[in-house]
Amino acid sequence: MLKIEDLKIYYESKKGLVKAVDGVSIEVGEQETIGLVGESGSGKSTLGFGILKILPKTAQITGRILLDNINLVSKTEKEMQKIRGKEISMIFQDPMTSLNPIMKVKDHFLETIKTHIPDIEEDKALEMTENALKAVGINPNRINEYPFQFSGGMRQRVMIALSLVLNPKLVIADEPTTSLDVIVQAQILEVLKELKEKFQMSMILITHDLGVVAETADKIAVMYAGHVVEFAENEKIYYGAKHPYTKALLESIPNTDIDDLTLKYIPGNPPDLVNPSKGCRFAPRCPFAKDICFEEEPPVFEIDGSKVKCWIYKGDENGDG
């Protein structure tokens, strides 16, 4: 349904050109949930925003974003406005800053609906609003309240309802639970899972927490320093991670298993994206790094259905490489 091919997003900054997303290719199937996982600065949010082309003016975007075979990269801003909210919508991390504090909840919905369906009747629009709110577990009689009258978790539910009101094909959720407490996070993840099935949509769930997507995502794309280093089905990532970074990331998550007291971590820090090293970007922190890893950027190898960007798998691939 959505196909991203060799997408590059570079920013102009004082220090130089930041290669935030540097040649990413992934696909999102019909009704599929992709977990886009990475640490701060990995480019995961830039990629998410890039799909909707909500980027600063200095951003340069090349490559292809195909939504049902239509390339979004070549669309104008005006054409993008028709797609945002209707075809693809977004759930932001912090609902307090993304909802307008002086607008009633109702008006957020009416604005979105009327932008895309200008001649809709008020009653019909209100009915759509109420249905969307009901779907996320908010009493529709709260539509005349303001965002501040809602708690953090309830605000995030409003955001989710707002992103669904026009029945988009794809929802991009950028760290939708990061600013929430664990119990509220579990509630929201439950809501997202239910809605995905009810509305039959695809979803890209951006998160830094591999735990959050374990139960929700069908496939996982792991990002590191602007690259997708591994892209595979959920269980292949959690039980058979191939890329050394994915393995290290999984090992460094504290689990609640009482007998497992080993504290593993990845030495060093992620690289600077202004002047990334020419080889594999994880090589300086990688325990398996060979000479070639510092010299040449690895291609993507396909191993047992997993796509891995690592030299270790050269020669093992079946298919393209």
Place this chain on the structure above:
Amino acid sequence: MAMVEVRNLKKHFPVKRTFIDVLLRKPQLYVKAVDGVSFDIEEGEVLGLVGESGSGKTTTGRLILRLIEATEGIVKIAGKDVYTMSKEELRRFRKEIQIIFQDPLAALNPYMKIGEAIMHPLKIHNIGSSDRERKRMVYKMLERVNLTPPDEFYVRYPKELSGGQRQRVVIARALITRPKFVVADEAVAMLDVSIRSQLLKLMLDLKNEFNITMLFITHDLATTKYICDRIAVMYLGKIVEIGTFHHISENPKHPYTQALISAVPEPDPKKKKQKIIPQGEVPNPINPPSGCRFHPRCHKVMDICSKKEPHFVEVEDGHQVSCFLYE
């Protein structure tokens, strides 16, 4: 004698009244952020204080160090009553009690070189006979927290460091006076997973090396396993359960603790946990629910829960819970 003794600690913040409220003679309201908290921490022990936002865990940490004044209660550290000390006594005593803050960028002065920032407490407390000696101590500390080479890091500014490195600076500054007791307030919460474990390991090593007693405040139960000997779970200003990590994680008794544990997302898709997720969110601490404060969200609620406050009951050796199910 315990290193830290906390007894019936309370902090009620007055709610700001508008002019109209005063005219209408509306009563003064209070946010009962911490409402009767008691515990001990033995020498060399790490107590984890776990709770959601608004549970009062950060306020508790600040009250113990008397960074804010308590409404009521007693805090003794190394046998000394923190609240009967004079300002001058407290200032001198601060050498022994330190805090590690959550956000290193906010906790460090952006115009101060990191070497100077770490040296600052030495100067305040007159430790070391000369600047040269103090500098040597700072170098040693920089090396200890793995900011090497120390002469290079000494002259850098906070903004030139990564998040993990900055948190190392904050740790170095807190520990350079060799405190007996440290409050770590969400010390690793802002860091990425791959960096978080590095810092936890460092804190654990330093704690053992310097024999530090610690209050480790966190919202993340999973990180407490590595560093905490015991855990206290807070909800709406009160401790609801306290025990060893083993007690809390393997045999949680309070329905709130059970919910908190089952809500932790685990990186294991097959481990579909029997989730008990309570409805709604933490209620307003200005007007907390009567009786047990968790009763409106509790799935095991009984008639008595809204009428009386539960007492602490020892369910097994060293494992106490405040819930009518066990009274």
